[in-house]
Amino acid sequence: MNDVERKRRFDALARQYADDLFRFGVWLCGDHTLANDLVQETFLRAWKALDSLKDAKAAKSWLITILRREYARTFERKVPPITDIDNVVVAEELELTPDDRTERDLLRKAMLELDEKYREPLILQTVMGLSIAEIATQLELTESAVMTRAFRAREKLKDRLQPAAREGNIHELT
Amino acid sequence: MNLLEFKRQLMTAPRERTGEMRQARAQGGEFALAAAESDRFESALERALRVPVPNGLADSIILAQSFREPESSNWHWPQFSAIAASLALAVALVTFVVVGRQGEGPLDMQTYLAGHWAHDGPQVMAAATTQPSSLDRIEYVFSELGVQLSPELMQRVRVSKFCPTPDGAGAHVVLATDQGPVTMYYMPRTRVPQAPTSFTLNGGMESTVINLERGSLALVAEAGVKTLELVREISRQLSFVPQTTI
Numbered sequence: 001m002n003d004v005e006r007k008r009r010f011d012a013l014a015r016q017y018a019d020d021l022f023r024f025g026v027w028l029c030g031d032h033t034l035a036n037d038l039v040q041e042t043f044l045r046a047w048k049a050l051d052s053l054k055d056a057k058a059a060k061s062w063l064i065t066i067l068r069r070e071y072a073r074t075f076e077r078k079v080p081p082i083t084d085i086d087n088v089v090v091a092e093e094l095e096l097t098p099d100d101r102t103e104r105d106l107l108r109k110a111m112l113e114l115d116e117k118y119r120e121p122l123i124l125q126t127v128m129g130l131s132i133a134e135i136a137t138q139l140e141l142t143e144s145a146v147m148t149r150a151f152r153a154r155e156k157l158k159d160r161l162q163p164a165a166r167e168g169n170i171h172e173l174t
Numbered sequence: 175m176n177l178l179e180f181k182r183q184l185m186t187a188p189r190e191r192t193g194e195m196r197q198a199r200a201q202g203g204e205f206a207l208a209a210a211e212s213d214r215f216e217s218a219l220e221r222a223l224r225v226p227v228p229n230g231l232a233d234s235i236i237l238a239q240s241f242r243e244p245e246s247s248n249w250h251w252p253q254f255s256a257i258a259a260s261l262a263l264a265v266a267l268v269t270f271v272v273v274g275r276q277g278e279g280p281l282d283m284q285t286y287l288a289g290h291w292a293h294d295g296p297q298v299m300a301a302a303t304t305q306p307s308s309l310d311r312i313e314y315v316f317s318e319l320g321v322q323l324s325p326e327l328m329q330r331v332r333v334s335k336f337c338p339t340p341d342g343a344g345a346h347v348v349l350a351t352d353q354g355p356v357t358m359y360y361m362p363r364t365r366v367p368q369a370p371t372s373f374t375l376n377g378g379m380e381s382t383v384i385n386l387e388r389g390s391l392a393l394v395a396e397a398g399v400k401t402l403e404l405v406r407e408i409s410r411q412l413s414f415v416p417q418t419t420i
Contacts, residue, residue: 010236010239011236014232014235014236014239015232015236018227018231018232018235019227019231019232022227022228022231023223023224023225023227026225027223027225032225036228036231039231039235040234040235040238043235043239044238044239047239100218100221100293102338103218103222104218104221104222105222107218107219107222108222108223108225111222111223123223125187125189126216126219126220126223127223129189131187131190132186132187132190147186147187150185150186150187151182151185151186154185154215155185157219158215165335165336165337166318166336166343167336167342167343168336168337168338168339168342168343168344171293171294171335171337171338171346
């Protein structure tokens, strides 16, 4: 691969995956600033190892693997951040209705309170769009274990929303 | 695929639409309801997880890489300055919009009703036929809000659930009436400055709001329904108990 092709490939990866990786990072570590660092570091490592990416279809999983490893390394160096919703969201568009915003904020809080073993499969599925099989490979789990965790994650989130509905903060599910 | 398996699949991998899942969705009834609820939850979840990304994130990654690898770089300082200026402008605009919107006052009743109806009005109306609330559930919702319904009114309630109001929890109800099904919102802590008051909502739905001894009551119905008469009739069948738990 010559320099021009390399750069073109790198730019395409950054444009296609940077935003989703950032969101994945935010929900993985619960911190906006750290997520930004993780994504920057992920692409730095991706640049260095770009020649090892043979199959373009595997790019997303490859980048996720790099980011997860970098995250694990970060935790070797840093105290885990406090997961506060204010660390996750710094500025946001306001096109939602007040009710939808309340529901969104409650879900975000509930997500941060989810145990990581439930949260990670759910964000890989919802934010990164991975299938159960791809998540199983990524997390080195059986597909059955991933399905159980995805189920429990949703169950826990829905359980957390019920009291909020009762208190009138969001709409109760029919 | 049976209903239980379908619901399990919706909780596990709702996006993976196999042939069996598509068939189950198309069956209607309980399957369609479960699918609709799952779709709504997944939309809310996606919305919640879609946190804002720093402006120009991909550009900044590409730019940083270009500076780290000067031999393959096509970037020059004037271009960098232009991007930096664009980013600064974008950040300033976002800040302006966010800060500018924070000073707005509470929602007016028409906006609240329009938003509430648009949020789930037709879906809750549909649930009145497919998934009616039990009498226990209806009693529970109203007792939590400190309200008793006359036996006659109780028989008319098809769906009753908690919902947000401008001032805390309220009830979202579907009633069967002589003029057809109508939606009622009970807002125990909200009063309208001028009552009764009527609005036309998006889609031509008519609504009327009246104040009660405690809070207010809104009715939303198809055009042609005599909402003012109806909401007054309903209000006469409500009584209030001293204590509320919400």
